[in-house]
Amino acid sequence: MTVPALRSVSPVAGLRRRRLGPLEVLAQSVAATAPAAAMATSPGQAFSLAGAPPSAVAYLVATVLVLLVSSCVGQFSRRMVAPGSLYSFTAKGLGGTAGTVAGGFLVVGYGFLVAGALTGAATSGAALVGRVLAPGTLPTVVAEVGVLALVGLLVAAFAVRGAGISARLGLALELLSISVVLVVLGVVVVAAVAREGAPDPATLVGGGGHPFGPGAQGLLLAVTAFVGFESAGSLATESRRPFAVVPRAVRWTALVSGLLYVLAAAAQSVVFAATPGSGAAPLPLAAAVSVLSDPALAAVLELGILTSFVGCASASLTALVRLLFTMGREGVAPRSWGGTSRFGTPAVAVAVSTVVAVVVPSVVLLAGVPAGDVLRGLLVVGTCGYVGGYVLVCLAAPVFLRRIGELTLPPVLVAAMATGSLVAVLAACVAWSVAAGGGWVLAAAGLLALSVLRALVLRRRRPALVARVGLYDETRRQDVLS
Amino acid sequence: MVSDLTGRQPKALTSALELLEAVARAGSGVTAAELAAVTGLPRATAYRLLNLLVAEEHVVRLPDLSGFALGARVEGLVEAAAPVRVVTAAREELARLRSGVRAGVHLCVPRGGAVRVVDVDPDVPPPADPARARVVLEVLTGQEEARGEIAPGVRALAVAVPGPGGNVVGALLATSPASSATGLGGVADRLHATAKALGPLLE
Numbered sequence: 001m002t003v004p005a006l007r008s009v010s011p012v013a014g015l016r017r018r019r020l021g022p023l024e025v026l027a028q029s030v031a032a033t034a035p036a037a038a039m040a041t042s043p044g045q046a047f048s049l050a051g052a053p054p055s056a057v058a059y060l061v062a063t064v065l066v067l068l069v070s071s072c073v074g075q076f077s078r079r080m081v082a083p084g085s086l087y088s089f090t091a092k093g094l095g096g097t098a099g100t101v102a103g104g105f106l107v108v109g110y111g112f113l114v115a116g117a118l119t120g121a122a123t124s125g126a127a128l129v130g131r132v133l134a135p136g137t138l139p140t141v142v143a144e145v146g147v148l149a150l151v152g153l154l155v156a157a158f159a160v161r162g163a164g165i166s167a168r169l170g171l172a173l174e175l176l177s178i179s180v181v182l183v184v185l186g187v188v189v190v191a192a193v194a195r196e197g198a199p200d201p202a203t204l205v206g207g208g209g210h211p212f213g214p215g216a217q218g219l220l221l222a223v224t225a226f227v228g229f230e231s232a233g234s235l236a237t238e239s240r241r242p243f244a245v246v247p248r249a250v251r252w253t254a255l256v257s258g259l260l261y262v263l264a265a266a267a268q269s270v271v272f273a274a275t276p277g278s279g280a281a282p283l284p285l286a287a288a289v290s291v292l293s294d295p296a297l298a299a300v301l302e303l304g305i306l307t308s309f310v311g312c313a314s315a316s317l318t319a320l321v322r323l324l325f326t327m328g329r330e331g332v333a334p335r336s337w338g339g340t341s342r343f344g345t346p347a348v349a350v351a352v353s354t355v356v357a358v359v360v361p362s363v364v365l366l367a368g369v370p371a372g373d374v375l376r377g378l379l380v381v382g383t384c385g386y387v388g389g390y391v392l393v394c395l396a397a398p399v400f401l402r403r404i405g406e407l408t409l410p411p412v413l414v415a416a417m418a419t420g421s422l423v424a425v426l427a428a429c430v431a432w433s434v435a436a437g438g439g440w441v442l443a444a445a446g447l448l449a450l451s452v453l454r455a456l457v458l459r460r461r462r463p464a465l466v467a468r469v470g471l472y473d474e475t476r477r478q479d480v481l482s
Numbered sequence: 483m484v485s486d487l488t489g490r491q492p493k494a495l496t497s498a499l500e501l502l503e504a505v506a507r508a509g510s511g512v513t514a515a516e517l518a519a520v521t522g523l524p525r526a527t528a529y530r531l532l533n534l535l536v537a538e539e540h541v542v543r544l545p546d547l548s549g550f551a552l553g554a555r556v557e558g559l560v561e562a563a564a565p566v567r568v569v570t571a572a573r574e575e576l577a578r579l580r581s582g583v584r585a586g587v588h589l590c591v592p593r594g595g596a597v598r599v600v601d602v603d604p605d606v607p608p609p610a611d612p613a614r615a616r617v618v619l620e621v622l623t624g625q626e627e628a629r630g631e632i633a634p635g636v637r638a639l640a641v642a643v644p645g646p647g648g649n650v651v652g653a654l655l656a657t658s659p660a661s662s663a664t665g666l667g668g669v670a671d672r673l674h675a676t677a678k679a680l681g682p683l684l685e
Contacts, residue, residue, distance in 0.1 A: 006545065079533070079543060079547060241537065241539065243533070244537035404513075404547050406515070406529045408525060408529065410526075474545040475543060479542050479553060479554050480553065
């Protein structure tokens, strides 16, 4: 029996090892998923897109799908600790080239989610500013870009200062936001029923006969509500007992968010059936609340959404910079991105990603694209990146288990079901987008194709580098009984 | 709770301990499939339990991700349980000290995260457990000397036993009734002298 050489210094040295408790790790997944913001905005977006009230069935199916993905991710996170998370996992299963592709997909996913969350915060923040100031004092777009830049700076500061500081506060605020959204939903459902009478059960299935929307975009939007649930993995190095804590955080975030979404979608199918005009607003639910109830309640809702989006931006940035950090350490991205600050955080990666995530949506907003469209577009592109990453990591799971000699039948079945359904959703969305003449899904497809191209070019130019990607936190000499 | 140990759990506990034992026997680098074969457990069960042992850090995965080894956490377990032997030379030092002072003298050492009392004065048994005495904990966590009461009416004085590397390898504790005329007055210097001599002998 050969005993592999053990290092005494981890390849990810610089990050603070074993500092965070289970609550902080859970907070990362919950904040990145931002259930409160998703509950309040995702069904509304499905409504604006499809023109028919959203369907709870889409969210139920998405929950099952996401739990399958969570099971595949768990095969890795119970066995290895990697700040690059899905990127390193894919590389360990499918090899360096596929890993590099997954890395590109995930940069698109996390990057667009950061930009999307900042835009979401800007939308709700600007709506709040609009309630305070007299109409016409400040153009909406100026308020939006201002809030966007401000929140961008705030989350960058959090990301440099370290994950542990803000995690507990973020979790508490998210729980508060979820409660606010639930209460508001309860109030408006009662108001809608009082106005329109008891809803037809068919309304709950919704979608105007297409529970997943005309091209499965309803399902894609439902999956969008979950993305980020896997991001606890990015804190594995910094967590105590990561093999126990990380898989648990990922599974529970997916399960509880799913239940909340099904509830929220069912409620909103009733609400939007009573307020068909609200689909045109940037935040359809807030518009519906203003119609059905008190505008003050809409303001409370916007505050809840704002908080949740800030948490989402912060947590997604935390995950994104650890991915970029890993790539920097490997040499796939500029080496400087692999540096850490005196707080034990990848500060260079934070600076680079914040600038991009603030500038891109600001430019699009200033170009006159409505905030609601920008938000949906960024989130859809981000989700396509994530779904691409999920497909690869699900494919990688059984291959990885076979490689280390621990393959059994159930993981193969789970991976096959997860991959099959994710590919079907993506394909249906792309087909619908092509038929509908372009749009954000095609922009996403272009970015994903670019990621594949980049991986192939890298493999040709620097094969040794690509063969080595998938850095993870190895067991050190001092972790083993000697 | 006994009621928690129902269904498959007692079996799982036994199997997990069997796996731990198998990892210890096989040595560093043994694979999950080999462990399943050695223990006779179904493969899926063995893999699940191994992942639990890894999650609790009793077992670690080696960098190739397929090999297992005992984790550093087992080291704490072994250290905490193993008997601590005090060499004859050290016992003689203690006997010399005891014959020279009118106080009970006891020796404590830190092991596996706990305090172990390794030598108790046979003539003056301590009125309370020295391992729980505040003065002992104080010197083991860095103070050179600590004074206080170990039980109502019993004074206690603890001094640190310095190891060769400058670290603290033990605590020497003297106890004496507060009513005693001599008390612990002149004991400190002799305790420190003996502690210095004991240091190299305790490693």
